[in-house]
Amino acid sequence: MSSKRKPRSKATPEEPQTLDELLKELSEHGLNFVVGEPLWDRLAAHGLDVIPILLERTEKGDKHFKLVDIALKRILENIDPDLRGRASGLLQTSLARTFPRERRIEAIKAFSHAFAQDSLCQERILHLALDPGEDIDVRTTALDTLAKMEPAGVLAERLLAILDLDREQWLKHERMCDAAFLCLRRHALRLPSKRLRVGLEPFLTHANPRLRSRAIALVGAYADVDFIEHLFALPDAPAHREEILDAVAKISSRPINLLSLRPEAFEAFIARLLTHMGFLDVKVGCFTQDGGVDATCHQFRQGFSGAEREDWIVQCKRYKEKPIDEATVRQFVDTITARRAHRGLFVTTSSYTGGAMAFADSQQNLKIISGEQLLNRLLEVFKTKRYSIDVHA
Incomplete structure (x- = not known):
């Protein structure tokens, strides 16, 4: 007689006992909603003390944990208002040049998760973005992060200093160039249009077509209808016909307060x-x-x-x-x-x-x-x- 085998139950990960085990399980199951959600909840229960541990894992290139950005986001999104200062301090400590680049980059990215409206944090990130002696990848990440933040008033106007950076350096680092213009495009309507227009003019007529293209896209993000004629009058307008038409379409479709x-x-x-x-x-x-x-x-x-x-x-x-x-x-x-x-x-x-x-x-x-x-x-x-x-x- 043949005996019927009992169906095997679906294997589930054992409940991790230590933080190391928890991080290992998250690296394997963190993106699985059913299995991963309880693990994320357990990580958040560890509190802010886990922030430097996560950043250290990035620093060491830990093969078992590649979800540092998601982990930091989970911890910071629902942070108690009374603990925001301490969390910011933990992240800012990891910005020091004494730490490896990978750790600093992850710390910079984390600021957009809970400190998008924090002017002091914005100031710190802007300083990194504008520092010519800083690592290019660090500056690029800082610009990407600023694009996700919400600077206002004088601090928003200070973003125009991005246009004063060395253009030749931008040409050598395409990602940094893209990040800089993305940041300005995201905040274009927060910036004084007259000063932005003056600062952008050298880019609209620059010899490099890539810089011209990005400048035209930025015009589309902020300009009024009175700028349309200027776009078509650019020296190399025929070479950028599609980009100019796209910018004009954005200008023409954007809500306008006549005042x-x-x-x-x-x-x-x-x-x-x-x-x-x-x-x-x-x-x-x-x-x-x-x-x-x-x-x-x-x-x-x-x-x-x-x-x-x-x-x-x-x-x-x-x-x-x-x-x-x-x-x-x-x-x-x-x-x-x-x-x-x-x-x-x-x-x-x-x-x-x-x-x-x-x-x-x-x-x-x-x-x-x-x-x-x-x-x-x-x-x-x-x-x-x-x-x-x-x-x-």
């Missing part, structure tokens, strides 16, 4: 809107001592004798909440007459006083547009809700 545009950029934006509305020969310029004229254009109207040209002048006011008063509107009407224009358009992001609206209604040669009407017209013309007038932004 965040510089006055001259707002004027250019209104000019673009007028062009899409069918106005011809729209020109934006500084018409000094000419009644505040910001743009000129014309259109053709069907009259008794056929198509008749109608010249317009435009005035733009990018105000947050200040309403346009009657005196300002009256002055603009006088300018329409003085310029011998047929009609005038007054555009504002705010509103008009009752007197201003009543006066405008009595003028056949004047059209006024308030902020609310402007948003409605933008939706009608561009078929998108990406534009806003947010006074609290």
Whole structure:
């Protein structure tokens, strides 16, 4: 007679007794959700004292444990607020140059897990990234980590110092170059656009096409619509056609608070809107001592004798909440007459006083547009809700 064999139960790892055994089990089963989760919980129960042990394992190139970054993340993500200072200190201790590069790199990466908003930690990582005497891999990791952090205010502006680093050194170290531009792209909207634009100009015209490509991608992450024409006017624009078109697409699809545009950029934006509305020969310029004229254009109207040209002048006011008063509107009407224009358009992001609206209604040669009407017209013309007038932004 043949006896039936009992089915073998699925082998499961024995519960580790020591930290060494726990780390070994994690290296084998840590990525298995069912088996690994209890092991991760046991590791977290060891507390902050395990941080230098994990970093030391990296330093020695421990073959049994390759999940140091995941382990540190697990420990730091749910750290008690009262212990944050101690955890930061343990990591910063491992940044010293007396430690091997591998240990320092893992310590730098760990800062993004629990200290993304900590200005002191950001300052320390930025110092490593900007130090020309530092190891290239350490600097590259620091830049990668800064990209994941959330610097604000003055510290965010200090990221612009990245553009002052030795460009020739960047060309020798492609990963560092990519990390630097990635960091700036991630934080582009936190940076002062004028200073970023000035600092980026040498890269947009650099002899090396790789630097130009990365600079164009950065432009796409922060620039306003007024920068689009500059992109197409770059010396080597044809060689970067696809990258420029990609940057333009990003600029054109990004949500825009009209109040965040510089006055001259707002004027250019209104000019673009007028062009899409069918106005011809729209020109934006500084018409000094000419009644505040910001743009000129014309259109053709069907009259008794056929198509008749109608010249317009435009005035733009990018105000947050200040309403346009009657005196300002009256002055603009006088300018329409003085310029011998047929009609005038007054555009504002705010509103008009009752007197201003009543006066405008009595003028056949004047059209006024308030902020609310402007948003409605933008939706009608561009078929998108990406534009806003947010006074609290």
